[in-house]
Amino acid sequence: MTRLLFVLGALELVALTSVAGQRVRLRVDGIALTYQEVAGGRDAVGAGGGGGLEISLGRFRLDGRIHSARVAPDSSHLASYDFTQVDVRIDYLLTPVFALEVGGGRRYVRPEFSAQGVGYTRIGIFSENRLHRLASVWVRGAFLPGPRFSGGGTAELAFEFSLGAGVGTANGRFRFHAEFEFQRIDREAGGADVPIQQSLARTGIAIGF
């Protein structure tokens, strides 16, 4: 079944690359993150890897990413745990440098309840500006309405920002990138504030088709 899905995925990729005016980009990332939860002094840092697929078609762009990291809390009496985060974004270009963005994501934690698993949707903006035919910089900001938590609770305020820079070949075949993502979720559970905050740095290479 897995092989069948892989073959179908590859065929879909080839089909997409044959459509005029579109571009497909596969990316491989290494990540480093700092995760903060509940209160000061409960930081956790970690590193891992991930990848993604980006498809541009006319004014639309689909950006899907997944990464996984092993996170170690500062506190020596807490055990390390694993993060796996999936993000999907759909952009619609209003101008050549400015786009509306919607999407969603989910963060899984293993072992369960080592930290909060979170699911969220996002509505935001994205702006990418070419510095040169070889490079561009981009920022994005999004509001995350009504996130859901594995441990229950609600969040009235949740948002994210990111900053990125990419340098590559003029034909877009290869691009090295570095990206920072910041996410803040003001979670409340049982009448208490249990906020979540994550800073993530991602760097890697993308191959365009």
Add this chain to the structure above:
Amino acid sequence: MQPMKVAFAFSVLSVGALLSAPLSAQRHPDVLRAQRAYDAFDLRQVIPAARSALIDPSLTMEDRRIALELLGFTYGALDSANLAQDSFRRLLIINPDFEPDAVRVSPRIYSLYSAALGQVLVVRNIQLDTTSFVGGEGAWNVGFEVTRPARVVLRAVGGGIDLIVDSLQTGTGAAVFTWDLSGGGDSLLPPNRYQIILQASEGNDQFSVSRVVEVSHSIVDTLLQYTEHPARDTLPSTDQPGRSWKPLGLATLYTALASGATLALENSALGSPARREIGGVALVAIVTGFVLSLRQPDPVLNPGNIAFNQMLREDLARLNADITVRNIQIRNQVRVTVTPLRPGQE
């Protein structure tokens, strides 16, 4: 008598020069005798010898021409105007293109020749040029002179065709027929050898002269398509701007936006935030902007030049479309060539 001798001396020199070539050929004995007498200034012997030759029915046309020429010049030198004119008239009938050298021949003899020329009806000095043109798009000129006002008819005979091409009423002097070489109707004259006949008539006087021409057909070369506009060059579609700090400015702006928002909106309840991630990426963004500011910027599209080049491409396509249509027409056309043949080639 002195002027008469001078005139005669001139005439002898002139006729001697004119007749020197024919003397080397096989000549009629009487013509040879007349020529030698003329060369020896023995004019009284020239006349009987030449007249004797002219009554011989076996006399060749060339010998007849020489005999009449000798008679004309001799009678002229002896002041026999009527006889001189009669000789020149007869000479012009068989050799319409005859014309003594006005510089070397005495004026009196030349005036006798001119008077004779006005008394006969001949077509002379025919001008036939080698011509080549696409059928239906050109014409062939037949130039000639007539010595008296007359109606002249142009005919073409050959290859089973006897075609009256044109006719005109002309005065004394030069005239020209212009013929598109149509062989009747819309068709071109088929490839062949043709006798081109000019017939002049005025009252009871008639004269005709003919030349032989060869008419051939060939294909017409098609036109080459243009690969670039024949009149204008394309303009560069981009301009190269000068170096600027815009990349660094943009990178700094984006970095400041994201970093400022992050730092301002961090949750202070979570203690001192870790900033190694934002610091690293911000550094990468600004260094990228700085390095690219030192490089030559991207060429900038020039909309005016692009529109101009597009107009040139459309014009080029239009020109080539016209050439394609023209080539279709050309493939149905024929190039016709007319070559006059010299007497030996006929």
